[in-house]
Amino acid sequence: MINETFVASDPKSAYEQAVEKYGTSDLSIVSAKQVKYDDGALRCEVIIAVPQALFMQRSFGDEPIVGEEEVLLSEVSELKAQLEVMKEGMYEEIQKEDSVISEVKALFMKKGISARWLDEMFHTLIGTEVVEEKSLLVSYLLEEIDEALKVKTEDLSTPKVMMLVGPTGVGKTTTIAKLAARYAYLLDRPYKVALLNLDSYKVGAIEQLEHYADIMQIEHLSISSVEGFKEKLEVLAEYDVVLIDTAGMSPYDTQKFIRTVEFVNTESERKIEVDLVLSATVKYEDMEDIYKNFSFLNLDSVIISKFDETKHFGTLLNFMLLYKLPMSYFSVGQEVPDDLVPASKEYLLERFIGDVNEG
Numbered sequence: 601m602i603n604e605t606f607v608a609s610d611p612k613s614a615y616e617q618a619v620e621k622y623g624t625s626d627l628s629i630v631s632a633k634q635v636k637y638d639d640g641a642l643r644c645e646v647i648i649a650v651p652q653a654l655f656m657q658r659s660f661g662d663e664p665i666v667g668e669e670e671v672l673l674s675e676v677s678e679l680k681a682q683l684e685v686m687k688e689g690m691y692e693e694i695q696k697e698d699s700v701i702s703e704v705k706a707l708f709m710k711k712g713i714s715a716r717w718l719d720e721m722f723h724t725l726i727g728t729e730v731v732e733e734k735s736l737l738v739s740y741l742l743e744e745i746d747e748a749l750k751v752k753t754e755d756l757s758t759p760k761v762m763m764l765v766g767p768t769g770v771g772k773t774t775t776i777a778k779l780a781a782r783y784a785y786l787l788d789r790p791y792k793v794a795l796l797n798l799d800s801y802k803v804g805a806i807e808q809l810e811h812y813a814d815i816m817q818i819e820h821l822s823i824s825s826v827e828g829f830k831e832k833l834e835v836l837a838e839y840d841v842v843l844i845d846t847a848g849m850s851p852y853d854t855q856k857f858i859r860t861v862e863f864v865n866t867e868s869e870r871k872i873e874v875d876l877v878l879s880a881t882v883k884y885e886d887m888e889d890i891y892k893n894f895s896f897l898n899l900d901s902v903i904i905s906k907f908d909e910t911k912h913f914g915t916l917l918n919f920m921l922l923y924k925l926p927m928s929y930f931s932v933g934q935e936v937p938d939d940l941v942p943a944s945k946e947y948l949l950e951r952f953i954g955d956v957n958e959g
């Protein structure tokens with residue numbers, strides 16, 4: 601696959617360039633982000649993954665160009681590939697001989713940590729005494745995990761607009777209700793909170809949020825257009841926190857993503873913070889697609905939900921290690937507002953260590 605970048609002033613136009621070039625909207629989006637160029641302008645870069653043959657055909661016509669440079673390039677990449685294989689071979693030899701590494705690697709992999717991350721760690725440790733003793737190596741890895749995890753601390757010192765996004769049914773609406781109650785009633789002082797709903801295309805969606813808003817006596821508004829959204833944000837300018845609920849999205853629903861990006865990019869006085877709600881029970885196979893597609897929205901943090909539904913946090917830790925997003929809150933049950941805690945490394949690591957010790 602080739603990653604090809606399309607640049608325009610907004611994500612929709614950049615995406616449309618790709619659709620026009622390839623004649624289909626069935627494109628695999630790798631990422632989309634806003635980039636400040638040297639001339640000071642903000643532009644949107646949408647990167648899509650295209651099969652190499654299709655890329656060559658659409659970019660250079662049917663005739664493949666095989667020049668001297670091309671031949672040289674392919675020889676270099678062949679050599680690189682051979683070197684990789686040799687390096688891998690050496691590493692595998694060491695692993696076979698070294699039962700401490702292989703034992704610890706098997707243990708962490710069984711708990712959900714990827715071979716890729718573990719291998720990166722082991723490569724730098726070969727030859728040191730850390731790999732000679734199992735307990736030393738386990739402690740070392742736990743410290744590395746601790747160091748790699750990031751937490752976004754709760755900060756309400758300036759007004760906030762938070763939009764919760766995520767796959768269907770992960771707990772976005774429930775978490776919004778918990779956050780609303782927390783900010784309005786449970787902190788050092790009552791913050792002025794409003795709820796907005798972009799979820800209008802799902803039956804019952806508005807009612808679910810309205811129900812919580814009524815109980816808590818919190819302002820609640822529904823919107824369906826970008827213009828309406830902009831207007832409502834202006835109306836709510838004096839609120840401390842505006843919480844925005846969105847419809848659950850399958851990571852493969854490109855059109856919904858493009859539409860949500862339009863909302864995220866709405867010009868507003870306050871930055872719209874985007875938080876991904878991710879279930880602690882997320883499947884290993886789904887993580888990469890979730891990240892690839894939701895990172896399209898320039899994520900600020902991850903809220904982990906359904907902490908109470910699993911005892912195995914390795915897959916989730918692995919997600920955090922690979923994608924390096926800060927965690928902001930943990931949802932630990934269905935009860936509104938009680939089952940929500942600010943994210944903490946200790947909370948997550950304690951549970952992971954318990955799981956490692958069991959296995």
Ligand SMILES: Nc1nc2c(ncn2[C@@H]2O[C@H](COP(=O)(O)OP(=O)(O)OP(=O)(O)O)[C@@H](O)[C@H]2O)c(=O)[nH]1
Pocket residue numbers: 766767768769770771772773774775799846847848849905906907908909931932933934939
């Ligand atoms: N056990 C457990 N259940 C939760 C948690 N958070 C939410 N739920 C439950 O998960 C179900 C779905 O929650 P919602 O808040 O409606 O999820 P959503 O992401 O808004 O769903 P859509 O809007 O349909 O995408 C409900 O039954 C919630 O009670 C949690 O932390 N633990």
Ligand SMILES: [Mg+2]
Pocket residue numbers: 772773774799805845846847848
């Ligand atoms: Mg919902």
